[in-house]
Amino acid sequence: MSASLLVCLLLQQTPVTPPADTMRSRSLDAVVVTATRTERQVGSLPMPVTVVGKNQIQQSGSLRLNDILREQTGLTIVSDHGQGLQIQGFSPDYTLILVDGEPLIGRTAGTLDLNRLTVGNIKQIEIVKGPSSSLYGSEALAGVVNIITESPTRTQGSLSARYGANRTSDLTGDVSLRAGKTNLYLFGNRYASAGYDLTPETFGNTVSPFTNYTGSGRLTSQLANRLKLTLTGRYFTENQNTDAQLTDQQIVLGAGKVNEYTINPVVTHQVSDVWKLMYRYYRSGYNTATDLRYQTTGAEYDASYFRQTFNRPELVVERTIRNRHFLTVGVGYIGESVEATRYPGRQVFSTRYGFAQFEWVPTRRLTVIAGGRYDDHSQYASQVSPKLSARYELSPTLALRGSGGVGFKAPDFRQLYLNFDNGVVGYSVFGTQEVAAGIARLQQRGQIAEVLIDPARFGAIRAESSVAFNLGLSANFQQTYDLPLQLSVNLFRNDVRDLIETQVVAQKTNGQNVFSYTNLNRVFTQGAEVDASYRLTLGAGRLTVSAGYQYLDARDKSVVDAIRAGQVFRRNPETLVTEQVKLADYGGLLNRSRHMANLKFFYELPKQGLSASLRGIYRSRYGFADRNGNLILDTDSEYVPGYITWHVAAAKTIRQLTVQAGIDNLTGYTDPQYIPTLAGRLWYVSLRWNWQQRASI
Amino acid sequence: MNVLPNLLLLTISVATLTACSKDDNAVTTQPVQSLTVKNLSADPISTTAGSGTAVQPVAATGKFTLYSLRENKIIANTDSATNKWDIGFRSTAIIINGGAIRSGQGGANVYTGTFDALTAIPTSTTFAQDQTATQLAVPGGSGNGWYNYSSTTNVVSAIPGRVLLIRTGDGTKYAKLEILSYYLDAPASPTGTTPSRYYTFRYTYQPSGSTTLN
Numbered sequence: 001m002s003a004s005l006l007v008c009l010l011l012q013q014t015p016v017t018p019p020a021d022t023m024r025s026r027s028l029d030a031v032v033v034t035a036t037r038t039e040r041q042v043g044s045l046p047m048p049v050t051v052v053g054k055n056q057i058q059q060s061g062s063l064r065l066n067d068i069l070r071e072q073t074g075l076t077i078v079s080d081h082g083q084g085l086q087i088q089g090f091s092p093d094y095t096l097i098l099v100d101g102e103p104l105i106g107r108t109a110g111t112l113d114l115n116r117l118t119v120g121n122i123k124q125i126e127i128v129k130g131p132s133s134s135l136y137g138s139e140a141l142a143g144v145v146n147i148i149t150e151s152p153t154r155t156q157g158s159l160s161a162r163y164g165a166n167r168t169s170d171l172t173g174d175v176s177l178r179a180g181k182t183n184l185y186l187f188g189n190r191y192a193s194a195g196y197d198l199t200p201e202t203f204g205n206t207v208s209p210f211t212n213y214t215g216s217g218r219l220t221s222q223l224a225n226r227l228k229l230t231l232t233g234r235y236f237t238e239n240q241n242t243d244a245q246l247t248d249q250q251i252v253l254g255a256g257k258v259n260e261y262t263i264n265p266v267v268t269h270q271v272s273d274v275w276k277l278m279y280r281y282y283r284s285g286y287n288t289a290t291d292l293r294y295q296t297t298g299a300e301y302d303a304s305y306f307r308q309t310f311n312r313p314e315l316v317v318e319r320t321i322r323n324r325h326f327l328t329v330g331v332g333y334i335g336e337s338v339e340a341t342r343y344p345g346r347q348v349f350s351t352r353y354g355f356a357q358f359e360w361v362p363t364r365r366l367t368v369i370a371g372g373r374y375d376d377h378s379q380y381a382s383q384v385s386p387k388l389s390a391r392y393e394l395s396p397t398l399a400l401r402g403s404g405g406v407g408f409k410a411p412d413f414r415q416l417y418l419n420f421d422n423g424v425v426g427y428s429v430f431g432t433q434e435v436a437a438g439i440a441r442l443q444q445r446g447q448i449a450e451v452l453i454d455p456a457r458f459g460a461i462r463a464e465s466s467v468a469f470n471l472g473l474s475a476n477f478q479q480t481y482d483l484p485l486q487l488s489v490n491l492f493r494n495d496v497r498d499l500i501e502t503q504v505v506a507q508k509t510n511g512q513n514v515f516s517y518t519n520l521n522r523v524f525t526q527g528a529e530v531d532a533s534y535r536l537t538l539g540a541g542r543l544t545v546s547a548g549y550q551y552l553d554a555r556d557k558s559v560v561d562a563i564r565a566g567q568v569f570r571r572n573p574e575t576l577v578t579e580q581v582k583l584a585d586y587g588g589l590l591n592r593s594r595h596m597a598n599l600k601f602f603y604e605l606p607k608q609g610l611s612a613s614l615r616g617i618y619r620s621r622y623g624f625a626d627r628n629g630n631l632i633l634d635t636d637s638e639y640v641p642g643y644i645t646w647h648v649a650a651a652k653t654i655r656q657l658t659v660q661a662g663i664d665n666l667t668g669y670t671d672p673q674y675i676p677t678l679a680g681r682l683w684y685v686s687l688r689w690n691w692q693q694r695a696s697i
Numbered sequence: 698m699n700v701l702p703n704l705l706l707l708t709i710s711v712a713t714l715t716a717c718s719k720d721d722n723a724v725t726t727q728p729v730q731s732l733t734v735k736n737l738s739a740d741p742i743s744t745t746a747g748s749g750t751a752v753q754p755v756a757a758t759g760k761f762t763l764y765s766l767r768e769n770k771i772i773a774n775t776d777s778a779t780n781k782w783d784i785g786f787r788s789t790a791i792i793i794n795g796g797a798i799r800s801g802q803g804g805a806n807v808y809t810g811t812f813d814a815l816t817a818i819p820t821s822t823t824f825a826q827d828q829t830a831t832q833l834a835v836p837g838g839s840g841n842g843w844y845n846y847s848s849t850t851n852v853v854s855a856i857p858g859r860v861l862l863i864r865t866g867d868g869t870k871y872a873k874l875e876i877l878s879y880y881l882d883a884p885a886s887p888t889g890t891t892p893s894r895y896y897t898f899r900y901t902y903q904p905s906g907s908t909t910l911n
Contacts, residue, residue, distance in 0.1 A: 504838060570858075576883065578812055580858075631845060
């Protein structure tokens with residue numbers, strides 16, 4: 001009897017994906033840790049937060065982090081030394097990427113390549129927009145993306161295999177074992193692709209073939225009643241074969257390797273009902289090595305390496321006051337080292353920091369969060385980052401939220417340590433820590449004609465900083481009107497100053513310049529973002545429609561001033577006639593689209609185990625480079641045309657097996673000249689097998 | 698009857714007077730010379746290198762190409778110590794025939810504005826001269842003088858809105874000069890490998906010696 005009951009239950013077993021109801025209520029009830037470093041419901045937060053759950057990641061057929069992030073409102077993936085994330089018009093250098101609250105390292109030129117993160121072990125992605133340096137320090141200027149990985153509490157496992165266009169294959173397996181109070185989670189992933197070539201008439205691939213492996217594990221143990229230990233580790237390795245043709249027709253080939261590891265023990269000590277302590281230690285290492293050789297002779301063409309290590313112990317104390325207000329205080333130390341081909345020697349530097357945050361909840365309707373952080377770095381001026389945010393519930397439907405804060409970004413390795421002489425043209429570039437020694441060396445060789453800035457100011461550099469305001473409204477019509485509609489509007493303005501740019505510091509006797517970096521520029525980004533989702537019942541299933549739009553205006557303040565003063569001109573490249581540039585002609589910063597929109601349909605038939613999705617992403621035209629000699633974006637020929645990409649996927653679950661098929665970039669749109677990362681039509685098929693230890697009835 | 702000789706005298710004197718004044722008004726008697734010079738070679742090298750490899754320049758002479766604006770022709774280097782030339786080009790460097798290291802009395806000023814809108818040299822203009830090999834009338838280095846060099850595209854582009862106001866080598870005449878391109882045949886979109894050191898520029902020369910330039 002019990003056996004047949006068991007069989008019946010198995011046969012009627014709904015797909016292992018979470019029940020469809022979580023899709024509807026997820027945005028309201030999802031618990032988020034990134035915004036306040038404490039667990040809060042996302043609907044109660046005073047800053048704009050987007051949550052992407054595992055269900056949506058799987059139904060979208062995403063493989064790597066950039067796949068799922070580019071479909072979110074207000075985010076776009078840009079290619080600059082890797083595929084990075086642009087939020088509110090900021091370059092990828094200005095967004096902090098965290099994995100389980102710990103920063104990802106390896107910004108060789110400022111950008112973190114998001115293609116290196118697999119989505120196979122992600123439970124949810126939390127995206128907080130607006131400056132968050134008051135909690136997270138450097139690089140959290142545009143926002144923070146925190147990837148929360150799986151930490152299942154049952155014994156279960158899964159295996160999945162996927163194959164698709166460009167001989168792209170993805171193999172993922174994970175297992176979670178529970179024994180008493182200890183839980184072990186292990187994850188492995190292999191991702192390989194043959195790359196693709198958008199310009200078959202020229203030598204070399206647009207994207208070269210590569211293979212990468214990710215392995216991660218998490219051990220969670222309840223050591224005592226109030227003591228919990230979590231130990232997380234991750235290892236990533238990638239191998240990519242490159243071949244290129246030089247201007248003199250010679251061919252160079254070689255391999256590029258990337259290795260990364262992280263280790264992160266966390267001890268959580270609930271000292272009493274009101275006091276909680278967290279001790280965290282994080283160590284990460286990132287190495288890349290490239291070795292390119294001439295095909296004919298085997299002689300070396302370019303061998304370069306980059307090695308970075310990062311150590312961070314941190315202590316966070318949380319105090320709950322009268323069960324309503326929360327005080328969080330933290331201190332920490334960061335020790336970093338970097339070594340690379342173009343930097344002299346191994347550079348070591350450190351930061352000491354402390355932060356505090358008070359969440360004041362005087363009434364059920366009002367939440368005020370005030371916080372600040374102090375960072376003391378060994379190589380540049382120290383930084384204070386305060387933030388104030390508030391949320392007021394106007395009614396059960398409508399809530400108003402606003403936040404204002406300071407964000408900062410530390411000078412990156414190039415800006416501090418670069419030591420580069422261009423042998424052909426004859427100019428030199430020195431990072432701020434190298435400029436005094438570099439100029440002294442050139443002066444000894446008699447190559448300096450004139451030093452243009454006061455030598456006492458050599459090496460003085462500040463972090464780039466911004467002041468930002470976000471104001472928004474969120475509406476949920478479920479409670480009062482019983483309408484499954486959610487709407488969110490956000491206005492933002494970021495004023496960035498002390499942007500680090502290159503500057504001429506001396507003139508050489510060969511007529512060329514010596515450049516260094518200095519805090520020079522001021523830019524602003526401002527705009528509005530709208531996000532809506534509506535769920536309706538269609539037959540036996542549910543259809544969720546979501547749409548989003550962002551308007552962005554990002555401009556350089558000094559260029560605006562120069563245009564107003566009549567000092568900017570442009571030359572028509574065909575007729576070579578010069579004319580004055582008007583303010584309306586100025587297109588703003590490069591690589592930013594004025595309009596971005598997305599439209600997504602997710603359809604589910606839970607009883608039949610079917611799901612399908614259709615997503616469209618639109619990006620309006622954006623500036624590529626200056627073509628008429630005035631160094632600013634001002635004519636139509638300097639833009640990349642806007643485009644829409646459509647993605648479709650469908651999945652069917654039968655008991656423990658899920659089959660999924662999909663096509664990314666349905667129309668096959670490509671732009672080989674300007675967008676090498678857009679691969680054309682990509683089809684894929686995948687098979688996933690889930691198993692769970694059956695819970696006792 | 699007597700009116701006719703008087704009238705003739707009047708006409709002759711008026712004609713003489715107006716003829717004299719016409720000599721002063723250079724616009725009508727000696728028009729300005731406006732022309733475009735294409736592909737003036739300025740010590741070109743045979744190959745340009747991309748990043749990562751250093752290529753030895755071939756057949757670069759290291760000599761400036763000297764030019765006379767009045768005669769619209771290249772002046773031989775043997776005449777470099779005379780007043781015959783006004784402006785010289787070598788790679789991105791521009792020299793003027795005036796200053797401590799030169800024999801002429803010329804000068805230059807880097808003016809910001811449109812070439813066509815500049816009808817006369819402003820009275821407040823100070824003409825700089827070549828005082829030393831590194832202190833030139835037209836400053837060197839990207840962004841300082843007439844060009845911008847982009848390390849990302851390896852392209853030298855003439856800054857739009859920069860006009861060189863020139864005083865000629867003999868110190869008496871004025872001209873405005875605008876550099877249009879640094880590349881052979883002035884392509885609309887040069888790249889790092891387009892043959893360079895071939896100047897295309899246009900200038901307006903005032904043969905009368907006044908500062909009016911239209």
